[in-house]
Amino acid sequence: MTDLQKLTIERPLVFDGATGTNLQSQNLTPEDFGGEHLAGCNEYLIRSKPSAVERVHADYLMAGADIIETDTFGSSSIVLAEYGLESLAYDLSKEGAAIAKKMAREFSTKEKPRYVAGSIGPTTKLPSLGHISFDAMRDSYFQQMAGLLDGGADLFIIETCQDLLQIKAALAAAQDLFRDERTRLPVITSVTIETMGTMLMGTEIAAALTALEPFDIISAIGLNCATGPKEMEENVRYLTQTSPLPVFCMPNAGLPENIGGVAHYHLTPDELERYMTHFVQDLGVSIIGGCCGTTNEHIARLSDLAGRGRPAPRAIDWTPSAASIYSSVPMHVEPAPVIIGERCNTNGSKKFRELLLQEDWDSCVSMAKEQIKEGAHMLDLCVAYVGRDEVRDMHEVITRMNTSVTVPLVIDSTEYPVIEEALKHYAGRAIVNSINLEDGEERMAHVLPLCKKYGAAVIALTIDEDGMAKTREKKFEVAERIIELSVGKYGMREEDLIFDTLTFTLGSGDEEFRKAGIETVEAIRLIKTAHPRTKTILGVSNISFGLNPHSRHVLNSVFLHFAIEAGLDMAIVHASKIMPLAKIDDRGRELAKQIVFDERVFEEVAVVA
Numbered sequence: 001m002t003d004l005q006k007l008t009i010e011r012p013l014v015f016d017g018a019t020g021t022n023l024q025s026q027n028l029t030p031e032d033f034g035g036e037h038l039a040g041c042n043e044y045l046i047r048s049k050p051s052a053v054e055r056v057h058a059d060y061l062m063a064g065a066d067i068i069e070t071d072t073f074g075s076s077s078i079v080l081a082e083y084g085l086e087s088l089a090y091d092l093s094k095e096g097a098a099i100a101k102k103m104a105r106e107f108s109t110k111e112k113p114r115y116v117a118g119s120i121g122p123t124t125k126l127p128s129l130g131h132i133s134f135d136a137m138r139d140s141y142f143q144q145m146a147g148l149l150d151g152g153a154d155l156f157i158i159e160t161c162q163d164l165l166q167i168k169a170a171l172a173a174a175q176d177l178f179r180d181e182r183t184r185l186p187v188i189t190s191v192t193i194e195t196m197g198t199m200l201m202g203t204e205i206a207a208a209l210t211a212l213e214p215f216d217i218i219s220a221i222g223l224n225c226a227t228g229p230k231e232m233e234e235n236v237r238y239l240t241q242t243s244p245l246p247v248f249c250m251p252n253a254g255l256p257e258n259i260g261g262v263a264h265y266h267l268t269p270d271e272l273e274r275y276m277t278h279f280v281q282d283l284g285v286s287i288i289g290g291c292c293g294t295t296n297e298h299i300a301r302l303s304d305l306a307g308r309g310r311p312a313p314r315a316i317d318w319t320p321s322a323a324s325i326y327s328s329v330p331m332h333v334e335p336a337p338v339i340i341g342e343r344c345n346t347n348g349s350k351k352f353r354e355l356l357l358q359e360d361w362d363s364c365v366s367m368a369k370e371q372i373k374e375g376a377h378m379l380d381l382c383v384a385y386v387g388r389d390e391v392r393d394m395h396e397v398i399t400r401m402n403t404s405v406t407v408p409l410v411i412d413s414t415e416y417p418v419i420e421e422a423l424k425h426y427a428g429r430a431i432v433n434s435i436n437l438e439d440g441e442e443r444m445a446h447v448l449p450l451c452k453k454y455g456a457a458v459i460a461l462t463i464d465e466d467g468m469a470k471t472r473e474k475k476f477e478v479a480e481r482i483i484e485l486s487v488g489k490y491g492m493r494e495e496d497l498i499f500d501t502l503t504f505t506l507g508s509g510d511e512e513f514r515k516a517g518i519e520t521v522e523a524i525r526l527i528k529t530a531h532p533r534t535k536t537i538l539g540v541s542n543i544s545f546g547l548n549p550h551s552r553h554v555l556n557s558v559f560l561h562f563a564i565e566a567g568l569d570m571a572i573v574h575a576s577k578i579m580p581l582a583k584i585d586d587r588g589r590e591l592a593k594q595i596v597f598d599e600r601v602f603e604e605v606a607v608v609a
Contacts, residue, residue: 012280012306015117015250015289016060016068017299021265025295026052041083043075046096053096057103061114063296064303065289068104068114069157072096073121076144078132082124089140090147093118097151117157117188118148120170127165127425128201128325128403134169134424141173149177155186159250160225160291162192162200164211164325164427165402171215172453178217186219188248188287192226193235195255201403201427202326205235209243210323211429214455214496222248225291228255228267229275240283244318247285249276253293265293273301280305284314320495320535322378322408322457323428329377329408331457331498331535331569337560338570339578340410340537341376344368346385356383361396368405375575379405380433381422382412390418398422410459410572416446423454430456431498436463437478441485448490459498459537460486462523468502470516475501475523476530483531494533498570501527503538505545506555506595517543517559517596521566528567537570538563540578543596553577554584558592 023042030039034048045052053071060068074080075096077089085092097118104114120141125131145156158170167189178184191199191208198204205223212221221243223232229251239247254267272290279285288306290298321328331338344367346353355363368379381401383393390413401409402425411422412433419432432451435444435458451458460482462468462475469475479499486492501523504516520543524536543559544552557579560571581589593599 010310012285012311013287014064014066014299014302014306015287016057016065017063017290017294017296018253018292019056019069019071019073019119021293021295022056022059023052026055028052038083038085041074041080041085042071043073043080043092043096044083044085046071046092046099047088050095050099053099054103057100058107059296060299061103061107063299064306065299066112066114066306067117067155067289068100069117069119070096070100070148070151070153071119072144072148073119073159074123075147076121076123076140078123078125078137078140079121089143093144093147094151095147097148097153101152115154116152117155118145118151118153120144120148120156120158122160122162122166122192125166126163126201127169128163128427130399134165134172137166137169138172138176141170142177145173145177149181149183149185153185155188155219157188157190159188159190160192161190164199164201164203164208165425167191167212168427168454171217175217175453184217187217188220188222189218190222190224190248190250193223193232194226195231198326203427204327205238206242206321206328207323207326207428209239210321210328211427211455213244213318214429214457214493216491218245220246220248220287222250222285222287224248224250224289225252228252229272229279231255233275233279236279236285237283240279240285240314242316242318244316246287247283247314248287248289249279249285250289250291251275252291253295253298256293263292267293269295269297269301272298273305276302277305280311281309282312284312286311320457320533321429322431324406324408325402325427326406328429333377336564337568338377339375339575340570340572341368341371341374341379342539342541342572342574343371345380345382345412347382353385356385356388356393356397359396361400364397365400365404368401371575372405372407376407378408378410378431378570380410380412380572384413384415384418390415391421394418394421395425398425402426402428411456416450419447420450420454423450423456426454430454432456432458434459434461434500435482435486436461437465437481438463438467440465444482444485444490448486448492451496452491457496457498458486458492459500461500462502468504469523470504470512470519472519472522472526475519476526479523479527480530483534494531495535498535498537499524499527500537500539503543506543514598518598521559521562521596524563524568525566535569536567537572538568539572541573553579554588555592555595557581557584558589559596562593562596
């Protein structure tokens with residue numbers, strides 16, 4: 001990818017145009033496709049009429065395209081099964097890549113090398129709607145990608161994506177393939193935003209970027225298909241302003257018009273060039289091309305545009321976030337904190353536990369929605385219960401919450417298969433709760449590879465082999481050790497780590513824990529000062545365990561206030577039970593503050609001899 005990366009700095013890279021449009025212009029007959037039953041299966045032309053595929057590539061190469069896409073958009077077994085060709089998925093993918101590679105070599109020069117992108121479409125199934133399992137989709141993509149790799153593809157493009165879970169399955173396949181083959185190709189992911197302004201599943205562009213940005217396998221991210229450049233502009237602008245990755249844009253030749261049952265596209269080459277000039281020279285898009293309706297004339301104009309200079313520099317304002325399938329939520333908000341609802345947890349909520357035991361899954365989802373109405377930004381989810389199949393229960397709940405809950409989820413489990421089951425079926429970007437050093441690296445060695453594979457952030461507890469750290473110095477020491485291992489050994493980023501400095505109850509009267517509150521607050525301050533890119537979190541109610549309800553609400557609220565002052569980003573709380581300080585009387589506020597900071601006053605007592 002080094003040569004490609006250099007090219008995107010010097011000038012925008014140019015992809016080719018529409019495969020289907022070009023093939024239609026060739027007036028192919030059913031016999032060209034291999035018979036009436038295969039008419040419309042463009043991928044089978046790789047076998048039945050390879051000259052037609054070669055002509056597509058030659059037209060776009062002559063127009064000046066740097067990168068041509070293989071005729072394999074639908075060469076996965078999932079799509080080919082509709083024609084009874086599923087057994088040919090690997091072979092057609094390999095042969096399609098080989099045809100494109102041959103054509104690219106013929107047109108390559110030292111001054112203008114040409115590259116082949118293995119085209120990987122969305123298939124015909126949406127895993128978030130239960131059309132197909134994650135593993136089955138991943139296996140189908142693996143087979144397709146293996147053929148593209150063996151056929152000589154220089155990069156992969158996962159395009160026209162309609163469901164984030166479909167993209168995650170494709171990325172998992174690519175990760176596994178690169179691991180098995182001990183190689184790596186650049187990967188572009190391109191989502192499709194419909195005319196209503198979201199992906200087909202209702203995903204906003206911010207949620208798509210949040211879910212995909214953590215995958216270091218991705219080389220560029222962007223948009224293609226569905227609309228023309230005019231309708232794409234605001235989403236393109238968002239990506240160029242926020243995406244840490246290079247931005248890709250491949251619009252249709254305008255919105256299609258149905259004329260006599262055939263889609264017609266009316267955006268002229270001049271008009272496409274005008275829009276794309278704005279995207280490149282004003283917004284900083286660095287990879288451009290054409291989708292449905294675009295011809296070699298459109299691509300020739302884009303090639304001319306690419307020769308006129310480098311993309312505009314981008315000032316990127318990226319905020320680490322989590323996401324549901326619908327929307328993105330920053331991991332720090334103003335005013336802080338990010339509120340994580342705590343009641344979808346079998347360990348802390350009797351009601352949720354009873355619903356789980358009754359297998360009343362719809363009511364479990366309703367509890368989640370109630371917390372959103374109460375002000376929760378994210379939701380903690382734990383389905384662990386002794387004697388039950390936690391993997392099964394997680395599957396039942398997460399598949400429903402994936403499409404029914406609009407805020408991100410925090411996956412709370414001690415069992416690795418449960419965590420993976422949740423991440424496989426969650427389209428957005430989840431947070432995993434949690435890792436620690438209680439048994440050395442054992443838990444990190446299991447959980448962090450899952451977070452990397454599925455793009456999740458992770459909560460890290462300040463616990464080591466000696467137990468829960470009690471002093472600020474020890475809490476900070478454990479956090480430093482976790483950062484060193486997570487980043488240096490397991491490839492996480494500091495912004496993927498959320499530290500829980502933990503606290504003990506102040507309601508027990510135990511002398512050992514009198515300073516638990518202040519030690520926790522000051523540990524937050526130490527971590528945020530030394531590692532500002534990390535985030536911090538607390539299960540606030542632990543501080544008041546054992547007190548009466550009103551005292552708990554007051555102490556929790558005051559403790560939360562001082563934790564936020566020290567740099568707390570996120571809090572797991574019952575959102576409706578946190579009280580603004582202005583609503584707590586002066587005496588109550590002062591007493592809570594004295595408890596949190598252990599501001600006891602000892603009076604001297606005279607001893608009479």
